[in-house]
Amino acid sequence: MKAFISxxxxxxxxxxxxxxxxxxxxxxxxxxxxxxRPGDSITxxxxxxxxxxxxxxLLWSADAQQSKWVGTELxxxxxxxxxxxxxxxxxxxxxxxxxxxxxxxxxGFNLTKHSDLGRIATQIVGEDGTLSTAQRxxxxxxxxxxxxxxxxxxxxxxxxxxxxxxxxxxxxxHDRRFDETTYEIVCEKCGCTCRSKALGPPVKRxxx
Numbered sequence: 001m002k003a004f005i006s007x008x009x010x011x012x013x014x015x016x017x018x019x020x021x022x023x024x025x026x027x028x029x030x031x032x033x034x035x036x037r038p039g040d041s042i043t044x045x046x047x048x049x050x051x052x053x054x055x056x057x058l059l060w061s062a063d064a065q066q067s068k069w070v071g072t073e074l075x076x077x078x079x080x081x082x083x084x085x086x087x088x089x090x091x092x093x094x095x096x097x098x099x100x101x102x103x104x105x106x107x108g109f110n111l112t113k114h115s116d117l118g119r120i121a122t123q124i125v126g127e128d129g130t131l132s133t134a135q136r137x138x139x140x141x142x143x144x145x146x147x148x149x150x151x152x153x154x155x156x157x158x159x160x161x162x163x164x165x166x167x168x169x170x171x172x173x174h175d176r177r178f179d180e181t182t183y184e185i186v187c188e189k190c191g192c193t194c195r196s197k198a199l200g201p202p203v204k205r206x207x208x
Contacts, residue, residue, distance in 0.1 A: 021117050
């Protein structure tokens with residue numbers, strides 16, 4: 001998911017906090033502070049951000065209403081919306097300033113305090129985004145584990161999945177029913193046990 005946050009400079013802090021919340025949920029956010037460097041074309045950067053985004057997030061306030069930049073960005077997004085109905089236009093109202101007529105029909109949010117930004121970001125992304133974030137974190141954890149242990153190491157656990165302790169003991173067992181060797185990883189702290197088939201020669205090791 002790619003998001004563009006349209007805002008007036010007076011509302012910069014709110015825009016920044018929302019951008020951070022969205023990034024933490026795995027969203028690719030176009031935010032002027034992060035994408036425009038000295039010497040870059042402002043109009044070119046903004047145009048690219050609006051063309052590529054899946055969600056146009058409008059931070060609306062009395063200051064935004066008076067902003068020529070916000071008005072230009074909004075018109076560009078609405079023009080794109082005519083040709084691309086998949087683009088979501090999401091207003092976030094920071095005060096009681098009435099929305100423009102062409103935006104009032106879109107479902108949005110009323111923001112009364114910054115602590116609500118996390119909830120708003122989660123609703124913008126949806127449950128699929130939360131699941132995607134969990135998957136990315138899991139993938140990254142596995143990458144870290146893979147770097148920590150050799151590829152032929154049968155015991156590739158860093159922490160107990162139940163209590164988070166790193167006091168793990170590896171044990172080797174032989175299952176006569178299936179004539180196969182298995183590894184048991186036991187947490188000394190909580191007793192949680194995980195079993196898996198042996199991936200290499202039986203070796204007893206202790207991590208802690």
